Amino acid sequence: MKLLVIGSGGREHALAWKLAASPRVQMVYVAPGNGGTATESGLVNVAITDPGELAAFAAREGAALTVVGPEAPLAAGIVDLFREKGLRIFGPVRAAAQLEASKDFAKQFMVRHGIPTARHATFGELNAARAYVRANGAPIVVKADGLAAGKGVVVAASVAEAERAIEAMLGERRLGGAGARVVIEECLEGEEASFIVMCDGAHVLALATSQDHKRLRDGDAGPNTGGMGAYSPAPVVTPEIHARIMREIVLPTLAGMAKDGTPYVGFLYAGVMIDTAGNPKTLEFNCRLGDPETQPIILRLKSDLLELIDHALAGTLDQAEAEWDRRCALGVVLAAHGYPDAPRKGDRVHGIPAPAAACRVFHAGTRLDGNNLVTSGGRVLCVTALGDNLRIAQKRAYETVDAIRFEGMQCRRDIGFRALRDGGSRTSAGN
Ligand code: AMP
Ligand code: GLY
Secondary structure, X not given: OEEEEEEOOHHHHHHHHHHHOOXXXXXXXXXXXXXXXXXXOOEEEOOOOOHHHHHHHHHHHOEEEEEEOOHHHHHOOHHHHHHHOOOOEEOOOHHHHHHHHOHHHHHHHHHHOOOOEOOEEEEOOHHHHXXXXXXXXXXXXXXXXXXXXXXXXXXXOOHHHHHHHHHHHHHOOOOHHHHOOEEEEEOOOOEEEEEEEEEEOOOEEEOOOEEEOOEEEHHHEEEEOOOXXXXXXXXXXXXXXXXXXXXXXXXXXXXXXXXXXXXXEEEEEEEEEEOOOOOEEEXXXXXXXXXXXXXXXXXXXXXXXXXXXHHHHHOOHHHOOOOEOXXXXXXXXXXXXXXXXXXXXXXXXXXXXXXXXXXXXXXXXXXXXXXXXXXXXXXXXXXXXXXXXXXXXXXXXXXXXXXXXXXXXXXXXXXXXXXXXXXXXXXXXXX
């Protein structure tokens, strides 16, 4: 059968590659795809991004299933559109994608259903927001309500910094409509983890745990980015904490969405903060897989992803089981000159080795220019490797990183440092 994957990042390259490995799949279209999906066997790029045209394409080509990578088309209702036309698609409908598309919606939802999260208040008016920040003091977190491509959250160390963020969002409308309302919340301390599950509306299948590295530079310094690297599993999520996240966050979320009349079908990503006592709180929901978390997670997935998605669409995820490679996986993002503020495009990329069983290079911001591969976005590649422990996976990934060259390439040299700090030779005890 033929499938369609929507998106153009490293997450979509990994998804499409994994789906193409299913024995039932002949070909995976990727719309619009990138330089990696253009050259990977079994994948074919399609230069379409308009939802209506994508639905027409899926119908015309007989795509048996469409899988959506990024949040923007989900928030715009692409799943509703495909469903209206009787096309099979995996992802949340527009009303359910609000969990990511509106932070105020997500906070109200969590308060209503008793899901642990930071205390908050929402404002549309500048002076009231300022007064709240002054009354509560710093550190404090200011978030644009809407989708802001990773630029909508300011963890402010001082009241002045929080006031500047409020002014930029509510006063100057720097983020447009996304910043027309702000959520201001308590600053949580602890260690973050990405907890991603598949949902069928009533049941949940947890994927392997992972941890992202959001800051640009080593030691978590520099500006926030979409994510500079990730690894799986995340040892901070012990079996006890895993059980608590399921019981206190994930299952109540699924039950709450069903109760509110918007049953959640699709990948659901809970960003959680785990304090020193092991209490998990929800930082955010994403209505999709994480990028770059997907790359190490997919490299560890031994099961057929298509079968898992079939279960999710049939409402039988309770009968599905995912099998994971016992090894650790670690992905290092190579970013373009000027990322995240003003990534430069058009630099020639050299030295990407042929894929190996234990190391694959997933493409994101690349495109083919004739026979040459050139950069075309902020995050360019994600070098992802497996190893018997995290240190071996890290060493393997960086050996490949060191073979790749493009002008102005930026990458962190410390991906995995939190887990490695605590010993690092630890083999994966859980997922
Ligand atoms: P979000 O898009 O809500 O996940 O926010 C992006 C990043 O900001 C998170 O990954 C955290 O590192 C940080 N963050 C968000 N909310 C909080 C909070 N309440 N306390 C501390 N850090 C936060
Ligand atoms: N890596 C964080 C995200 O995908 O939102």
